Amino acid sequence: MTSAAATWPPALVGTPAVAVIERALERQRLAHSLLLHGDDHDTLVAIAHAIADRLLNGPDAAAKFLPEAHPDCFNLRPAGKMRQISAEAMRGLIGKVQVSPAVAPRKVAILHEADRLNLAAANIFLKTLEEPPPHTTLLLLTTRPYALLPTIRSRVLHFRFPAAATLVTAAGWPAWLDDYGAWLGRLADNVSDKRAATGHVLSLYGLVARFGKILDDATGTALAAQKEKLSTELGEDEQVALETGLANGLRARLLAEIETATSAFALPRLSADNPERGRGTSRSLTAAVENLEHAAGLLRLNLNESAALEEFLLTSLRLWAKR
DSSP states (O other), rough: SOOOOOOOOGTTTTTTHHHHHHHHHHHTOOOOOOOOEEEEHHHHHHHHHHHHHHHHHTTTSOOOOOGGOTTTTEEEBBBTTTTTTTTHHHHHHHHHHOOOSSSSSSSEEEEEEEEBHHHHHHHHHHHHHHSSSOOOOOOESSSSSGOHHHHHHHSSSHHHHHHHHOOOOOTOOOHHHHHHHHHHHHHHHOOOOOHHHHHEEEOOOOOHHHHHHHHHHHHHOOOHHHHOOOOOOOOOOHHHHHHHHHHHHHHHHHHHHHHHHHHHGGGGGGOOOHHHHHHHHHHHHHHHHHHHHHHHHHHTTOHHHHHHHHHHHHHHHHHHHTO
16 A cells, blocks of 8 residues: 555646646546557656556545555466467456455556457457456556557547657666767778777677677666556466566567667767768668668667667668768
């Protein structure tokens, strides 16, 4: 039990979507099923927790809990290496929301990564949407809304949210970005002797190795923090899925910051006093960003992150060194 409250992500306070939800909550007219979607799952979780806090911890509540520990807030996550939500897991959730709330006037169910519903689970959930349990709010979270069945999408109220994630502060990451920028700078010097070329390649593989270590350590820290917040123990399949989801989210944020660092390196070199150099830099920057997006796509297909980053950096070596 705690008196703390889950709050809206600061960057989203006052945005139209949050304002609409706040008004609906104040008037007690919030729809029974909401689809919260956007580019960052952590942002969607924070929004879901803010909604749950307002629904479950009213001013007259005898005891207040954070949503992660509230006895009337239920979470359903993908499980197993395939990271799917099964029909059995869905039936378990529905069984929980069909009973009366324990301490609050309502119940809240949060479906994390709802696009991971397998077909059987999706069809079971569809029946629940058609006949929702009384005094229950269903929150579906996804970064891939069009992966849901059209019949599910048509029965929920949609809210899209921009990413509000803060910069990654994992140990070693700021230094990695600094060294990446310095590596790009050395490439752009166009030094062509063999010793310099060997140094570029060695630095490249050093960046790859450090990236994997940073991601592993950051995922472990995030997993420990997440497990500490949960009110129940995770099963082995749920823990595997949660860890994979956290790693995927962190990896996406790290790649986004690499793109930002690449742009920060290139933009000052779009020099007006040297148009040819500026055009070359612009072409290299465009190709580098496209290649990074390609690497991100390969990662979504479960390619090892070290292999994807290695391919990106090798392409970057050719792009920046040949200008």
